[in-house]
Amino acid sequence: MLTRAIKNAADQTPEKVAFKCEDNSLTFEELARRTEQLASVLIEQGVKQGDRVGVFLPPSIETAIAIYGIMTAGAAYVPLDANSPPARIAFLLRHCEIKHLISEPNQREKIAEIQNEETDLQHIIGINNDSAAETISWKEVARSQTRELSLGVREDDLAYVIYTSGTTGVPKGIMHTHRSGFSYARLSKELYGVGHRDVFGNHSPLHFDISTFGYFTMPLAKGTTIIIPEAYKRFPASLSQLIEKESLTIWYSVPLALTQMLESGILEKRNLDSLRWILFGGEPFPIAHLRSLLKLMPGARFSNVYGPAEVNQCTFYNFRELPPGETSVPLGKAWDETEIIIVDEYDREVETGKIGECLVQTSTMMKGYIGQPELTKMSLYITEDENSLTRTFYRTGDLVRQNERGELIFVGRRDRQIKIRGYRIELDEIESVLSSHTNVSEAAAYTFRNGDNETSIVAEVVVLKGGDLTEEMLHKHYRKYLPGYIKLDKIRFSRRIPRTAAGKVDHNKLKNEADGKFL
Amino acid sequence: MDISTSEDLLTSGLIDSMGAIQLVGFVENRFHIKIPAEDLVVENFITIDAMCKYIKKSQRDN
Numbered sequence: 001m002l003t004r005a006i007k008n009a010a011d012q013t014p015e016k017v018a019f020k021c022e023d024n025s026l027t028f029e030e031l032a033r034r035t036e037q038l039a040s041v042l043i044e045q046g047v048k049q050g051d052r053v054g055v056f057l058p059p060s061i062e063t064a065i066a067i068y069g070i071m072t073a074g075a076a077y078v079p080l081d082a083n084s085p086p087a088r089i090a091f092l093l094r095h096c097e098i099k100h101l102i103s104e105p106n107q108r109e110k111i112a113e114i115q116n117e118e119t120d121l122q123h124i125i126g127i128n129n130d131s132a133a134e135t136i137s138w139k140e141v142a143r144s145q146t147r148e149l150s151l152g153v154r155e156d157d158l159a160y161v162i163y164t165s166g167t168t169g170v171p172k173g174i175m176h177t178h179r180s181g182f183s184y185a186r187l188s189k190e191l192y193g194v195g196h197r198d199v200f201g202n203h204s205p206l207h208f209d210i211s212t213f214g215y216f217t218m219p220l221a222k223g224t225t226i227i228i229p230e231a232y233k234r235f236p237a238s239l240s241q242l243i244e245k246e247s248l249t250i251w252y253s254v255p256l257a258l259t260q261m262l263e264s265g266i267l268e269k270r271n272l273d274s275l276r277w278i279l280f281g282g283e284p285f286p287i288a289h290l291r292s293l294l295k296l297m298p299g300a301r302f303s304n305v306y307g308p309a310e311v312n313q314c315t316f317y318n319f320r321e322l323p324p325g326e327t328s329v330p331l332g333k334a335w336d337e338t339e340i341i342i343v344d345e346y347d348r349e350v351e352t353g354k355i356g357e358c359l360v361q362t363s364t365m366m367k368g369y370i371g372q373p374e375l376t377k378m379s380l381y382i383t384e385d386e387n388s389l390t391r392t393f394y395r396t397g398d399l400v401r402q403n404e405r406g407e408l409i410f411v412g413r414r415d416r417q418i419k420i421r422g423y424r425i426e427l428d429e430i431e432s433v434l435s436s437h438t439n440v441s442e443a444a445a446y447t448f449r450n451g452d453n454e455t456s457i458v459a460e461v462v463v464l465k466g467g468d469l470t471e472e473m474l475h476k477h478y479r480k481y482l483p484g485y486i487k488l489d490k491i492r493f494s495r496r497i498p499r500t501a502a503g504k505v506d507h508n509k510l511k512n513e514a515d516g517k518f519l
Numbered sequence: 520m521d522i523s524t525s526e527d528l529l530t531s532g533l534i535d536s537m538g539a540i541q542l543v544g545f546v547e548n549r550f551h552i553k554i555p556a557e558d559l560v561v562e563n564f565i566t567i568d569a570m571c572k573y574i575k576k577s578q579r580d581n
Contacts, residue, residue, distance in 0.1 A: 231561045232561055234529055234539035236559075238561040266557050
């Protein structure tokens, strides 16, 4: 059980620092105590087993108290992105039937805006004012009596719900249980050999599942998580300074945070010897940047982590140097307790080496999408054998193929597969080939409709600082890897590629801006 | 909007990542200084007070 890890660590290594954020820190003993206090307050306020409680906090040590307090009360935590518009946050609160919110005084104005929308909020913890809901400050929580917490939290009780944007416009609330969350903590602890001496730099906000490494895996390993404040993410030189100052041993983030450090983080001036693992995931890492990073951190091992939030992680590719002959870093092989099959559009397994959709069966699998049983059903593929043994796979929507070493290679998103003149083309594959050019910093491929209403392919390319690149050079590189029918209609050199809040390339924005522009 | 000179501009979300780049550009142009990469850190930009202190020091050093 996820909550058990905190109790165990508090018993065995009470003085050890569990979480630290700037000058604030919590030992495991303090964390256990404050967790129980918060759980008691929540139960006092009427939180029942299976309820959802919102977490509306910037990166701070309170985030750790909040999520463990909520889970100890038998409820599931729902992280809310403070940068979302109030109407969207209010929608999520209603969608998840949230009555209790955990926050802090600086969020007062934003909470007031959210309360101007329709919500069922009854209690807010962490602020102290006359709001439409009842409030209680963190100080009061820390003074409160702990009640007997005899709740039997069950393995398949909800532990947390993470929202991602849905293609239909309705956000999808991915439900994870104590079983799936704990499986992730256990498997990642084993795979990366995480121990009590490890210090983890938590860059990811709570609403991205990358944060489960810092919040679940590290406490299980009795290690320390350094929660990186928002402000540091604006200044890459501060991030690299923090790596040195806190002697981080493990880093895990989206590639963007690492490429920003490469570009303006003066990594060459920092002592990065403490780092033994660099994990990245969420999207492909541009090869040119990765090469530079490998040079700067010769002592570290790298891991390409793959897995949609529905399964958290399902494959890994660990490396010290780049594999020869690939234009992208392989997704690697399935980790423990996981099976992957690759199927065609009729759900038949493809021949080895052929492209198909990646389906995953794993112990870290979600329970489903909250309040959307139909959507859950559509996302799953269930097989039954002659002994009526059923197995449930999650349809990732990712197209992959296996290379000769049995490693999975990411080809593209299924919904980024287009058809032009009858040919199936993967926009993500084009992106990956362009990004593999030595002088390309990053690239994005998307389609637009020209004046004759034909679909054309455009590539937006950012040239590596100090690199020399012409359209002709890029076309030549492109032709080396892709067949003639995959025609690149236009290359646009630009200074920056728009990103979503998650730090991924914002293809929709690119497409919307392009549509109707170069007619 | 009123901002106090000791208010944390970064953590409070008043300045997002694009804003941080613009802010640095503004400070460089307005005060005719060139900020080296190692000085582009949180503590020099976290509040208006911190920025004033940094700018003064930077002008004195040049």
